[in-house]
Amino acid sequence: MNKIASILIAALFAIVLLGGFVALLGGSILGGLMFLIGIPFAFPMSTSIVVLFFVVIIFRTLIEKRRQKREMQKYLDDQDT
Missing domain, CATH: 1.20.5 (Single alpha-helices involved in coiled-coils or other helix-helix interfaces)
Structure with missing residues (x-):
């Protein structure tokens, strides 16, 4: 038990x-x-600044990636001809 x-x-x-x-x-x-x-x-103002900061970083990263892609495509096209 x-x-x-x-x-x-x-x-x-x-x-x-x-x-x-x-x-x-x-x-x-x-x-x-x-x-x-x-x-x-x-903290609405501080939050807005932080969100704006990250949006700018993401936007710049996307633009840089597109630029690199264009440059790589141009380089590859030049190699083909």
Whole structure:
């Protein structure tokens, strides 16, 4: 009887522990999402500047990639003739 009781107590403890870990992980994810959603409302000007910075970087990278592609295509076309 003691073995059965100890197994049941251990199983219950494991379920509670795993449930706590899941709740902690879920709370962390939910907290992170709330942080990301709340930051633009808390600091609209700073967020706009950061977004603008990344948009400029992405835009310049795309332009550079297209330029490199054009140059490579021109180089390959010159090699063919």
